[in-house]
Amino acid sequence: MTTPYPDRSRVDAYAKVRGAATYAADAQFADLVHAMTVPSPVAKGTLTALDTEAASRVPGVLRILTAADFAHAVPEGTHMGAPPPTLETRIAYLGQPLALVVAETLEGAIEAAEAVRPIIEEEPFAALMTSPGAVRENAEGMEAGDVEAAFAEARTIIEAEYHSPTQHHNPMEMVSTTAVWADGRLTIHEGTQNSGAVRSAVARLLRLDPAIVEVKSPTVGGAFGQKGWAQRQTAIVAHAAMLLGRPVKLVMPRAQVFHVATHRPHIVHRIRLGADASGRMVAIEHDAAQQNSRQGPFPPEYHEAAIRLYGIASYRGTAADVRTDVSNPAHMRAPYEHPAIFAMESAVDELAAALERDPVEFRMANDATHDPHTGQPYSSRFLNECFAEGASRFGWSSRSAAPGSMTAPDGTQIGWGVAGGVYPALVHPVIARLRIYADGRTRFSVAGHEFGQGIRTVLANVLLRELEVRDDQLEILIGDTTVARQHLTAGSWGSFSAAPAAAAAAQKMQAAVTELLDGRRIGGSLHQQLATVRRPFVEVEVTQFGPGQDAALLEQWQNYNFAVTGPAYPGFTAMSYIAHFVEVRVEPRTRRVRVPRVVSIADCGRVLSPRTAESQVRGGVIWGIGHALREATETDPRYGGYLNCDFADYVVAVNADIGEIDVGFIDRPDPLANSLGAKGLGEVAMVGVSAAVANAVFHATGRRIRELPIRIEHLL
Numbered sequence: 045m046t047t048p049y050p051d052r053s054r055v056d057a058y059a060k061v062r063g064a065a066t067y068a069a070d071a072q073f074a075d076l077v078h079a080m081t082v083p084s085p086v087a088k089g090t091l092t093a094l095d096t097e098a099a100s101r102v103p104g105v106l107r108i109l110t111a112a113d114f115a116h117a118v119p120e121g122t123h124m125g126a127p128p129p130t131l132e133t134r135i136a137y138l139g140q141p142l143a144l145v146v147a148e149t150l151e152g153a154i155e156a157a158e159a160v161r162p163i164i165e166e167e168p169f170a171a172l173m174t175s176p177g178a179v180r181e182n183a184e185g186m187e188a189g190d191v192e193a194a195f196a197e198a199r200t201i202i203e204a205e206y207h208s209p210t211q212h213h214n215p216m217e218m219v220s221t222t223a224v225w226a227d228g229r230l231t232i233h234e235g236t237q238n239s240g241a242v243r244s245a246v247a248r249l250l251r252l253d254p255a256i257v258e259v260k261s262p263t264v265g266g267a268f269g270q271k272g273w274a275q276r277q278t279a280i281v282a283h284a285a286m287l288l289g290r291p292v293k294l295v296m297p298r299a300q301v302f303h304v305a306t307h308r309p310h311i312v313h314r315i316r317l318g319a320d321a322s323g324r325m326v327a328i329e330h331d332a333a334q335q336n337s338r339q340g341p342f343p344p345e346y347h348e349a350a351i352r353l354y355g356i357a358s359y360r361g362t363a364a365d366v367r368t369d370v371s372n373p374a375h376m377r378a379p380y381e382h383p384a385i386f387a388m389e390s391a392v393d394e395l396a397a398a399l400e401r402d403p404v405e406f407r408m409a410n411d412a413t414h415d416p417h418t419g420q421p422y423s424s425r426f427l428n429e430c431f432a433e434g435a436s437r438f439g440w441s442s443r444s445a446a447p448g449s450m451t452a453p454d455g456t457q458i459g460w461g462v463a464g465g466v467y468p469a470l471v472h473p474v475i476a477r478l479r480i481y482a483d484g485r486t487r488f489s490v491a492g493h494e495f496g497q498g499i500r501t502v503l504a505n506v507l508l509r510e511l512e513v514r515d516d517q518l519e520i521l522i523g524d525t526t527v528a529r530q531h532l533t534a535g536s537w538g539s540f541s542a543a544p545a546a547a548a549a550a551q552k553m554q555a556a557v558t559e560l561l562d563g564r565r566i567g568g569s570l571h572q573q574l575a576t577v578r579r580p581f582v583e584v585e586v587t588q589f590g591p592g593q594d595a596a597l598l599e600q601w602q603n604y605n606f607a608v609t610g611p612a613y614p615g616f617t618a619m620s621y622i623a624h625f626v627e628v629r630v631e632p633r634t635r636r637v638r639v640p641r642v643v644s645i646a647d648c649g650r651v652l653s654p655r656t657a658e659s660q661v662r663g664g665v666i667w668g669i670g671h672a673l674r675e676a677t678e679t680d681p682r683y684g685g686y687l688n689c690d691f692a693d694y695v696v697a698v699n700a701d702i703g704e705i706d707v708g709f710i711d712r713p714d715p716l717a718n719s720l721g722a723k724g725l726g727e728v729a730m731v732g733v734s735a736a737v738a739n740a741v742f743h744a745t746g747r748r749i750r751e752l753p754i755r756i757e758h759l760l
């Protein structure tokens with residue numbers, strides 16, 4: 045816990061830049077066949093017939109799977125909600141797969157899929173939150189203190205409504221499944237953050253013994269919640285492979301990903317925020333209504349983090365699902381915190397402006413001493429240190445306070461904005477195995493998935509600091525149900541859960557080798573020591589729990605693949621924090637907004653891997669800028685579904701949108717969260733960025749934009 049970790053380069057960097065890292069769809073098989081789905085052309089109704097005559101005549105077509113092939117499937121009860129991720133005749137959203145064509149070639153599969161004619165009895169549908177037939181359903185909220193009394197005391201109150209749009213994940217790696225049925229075993233190659241749940245979902249849906257199902261996802265090309273559960277096509281492709289006895293591959297075209305994969309829902313936030321006569325924030329009401337599908341299980345939990353950003357004693361968070369006929373929304377990087385903090389940190393900025401307070405000084409004056417929800421102390425909290433360090437690096441002290449008061453010689457308006465971010469420190473139990481060989485190899489297997497965030501580099505950094513082993517023959521085995529029991533890698537708990545286990549396994553290994561040497565003094569690496577005593581290898585296993593966790597969670601994990609706890613632990617609450625400082629430049633004629641520089645300072649406890657941690661934050665900031673200025677999925681009110689389903693029309697931030705991003709860390713260990721003093725980082729990185737951009741736009745122009753993305757037309 046005591047000293048900073050060294051700046052190791054990514055352990056998979058060379059493999060990735062040489063194209064040697066293999067992704068799920070890279071898996072090669074001699075007798076592989078190809079699949080393509082037939083998407084529903086309507087948003088709601090019943091499929092009464094499928095005309096497959098023309099499709100069957102396409103050369104090389106092997107089989108067209110329909111709902112009839114899934115009569116045996118488990119109809120409900122998966123994490124995906126309804127409709128179940130198989131083929132069925134009830135149509136719940138535009139693009140829902142109605143059939144799967146399998147052919148010898150990809151071209152044949154595509155041609156035949158396009159030739160299938162579905163006959164559908166259509167029904168009226170609601171595409172938007174404001175459509176007739178959209179139904180508001182209140183969900184559980186969160187409350188602390190006495191909100192009415194606090195508002196009665198308040199002297200300055202801000203009330204406003206903020207909108208964050210529907211957004212779709214667009215990772216570089218396409219959504220895909222390759223399934224192999226051989227020797228009584230089903231092996232699924234799929235880019236996923238949850239190989240364990242893919243295994244149990246497929247087993248349940250197809251009524252198989254989980255023991256014959258394995259899932260492999262050693263490298264994922266971007267996963268931010270989209271790949272958290274079995275995907276829409278997984279069990280369908282697996283069933284096709286079993287029926288045909290040949291490996292089947294489906295790579296979902298990007299346009300279909302918009303319809304079948306999960307997304308971040310449209311959210312309407314209504315905020316009321318009050319400060320007392322001394323300028324202290326005393327009360328907040330935050331209602332978050334999200335668009336949901338009719339039966340989607342994604343709960344609107346927008347308050348858990350927001351309540352813990354500042355020391356606001358009285359908090360009332362209410363939430364609702366607005367039920368419509370769309371596909372299921374689900375987790376997308378900082379799914380609750382990012383949109384909730386956009387709204388809340390915009391409101392905090394509005395309040396600071398109303399009170400004529402400096403936005404940084406105002407935030408720092410409203411720091412928390414304890415968790416308002418539980419009354420517990422925080423394990424560590426260096427949010428104000430983030431603000432102070434960020435302000436100093438950014439040069440905040442030379443900011444001129446009045447909106448519109450900073451301009452470049454050509455008339456470009458300059459704005460400086462700030463916002464904080466917060467994310468719960470969540471932890472999952474893990475079981476890890478470490479094996480060191482006399483021949484120079486080291487293998488560490490644990491639950492975790494590598495989707496670019498750097499978990500392998502984190503684990504290598506921890507192991508190599510503890511153990512004298514060769515770094516060029518260290519294998520980190522993750523994302524594969526055959527190497528260790530897997531859990532969902534998400535919620536920023538991946539490295540946070542696995543890294544303390546790596547340290548514990550290393551210590552257990554040292555003890556095992558010491559015992560083996562039995563008092564003899566042998567120099568050199570652990571490999572050499574084992575060779576000297578003629579031991580081919582030594583293996584240790586550790587079971588690692590987070591604070592307050594015990595064996596009951598292992599059972600839960602076994603049965604449901606989900607056993608996360610936090611951020612409230614026995615005796616303390618653990619959160620990660622960040623402060624973002626953003627400069628925007630608004631061109632005087634075109635009103636185009638640019639972001640030439642950002643400074644982001646994070647408190648994630650001890651930084652376990654400086655290189656990948658910095659990348660994580662930079663990536664989060666880039667996505668936050670995209671969220672603030674570019675990304676939105678446009679819903680089609682005429683037919684349902686979405687309109688801008690490709691990279692030309694769904695605009696993400698690109699190189700030209702990004703200037704300088706200066707990332708820093710407080711890097712002070714958390715004394716309670718775990719043995720390494722680390723807290724999660726992946727998601728807090730993004731939280732608050734879009735508010736900081738909106739706040740900077742306000743400072744530049746005097747225009748408060750409460751709707752994302754901020755577009756040229758907002759500033760004309």
Ligand code: MOS
Pocket residue numbers: 237267268269270272375376377378379533534535536
């Ligand atoms: Mo992330 S939304 O927890 O995969």
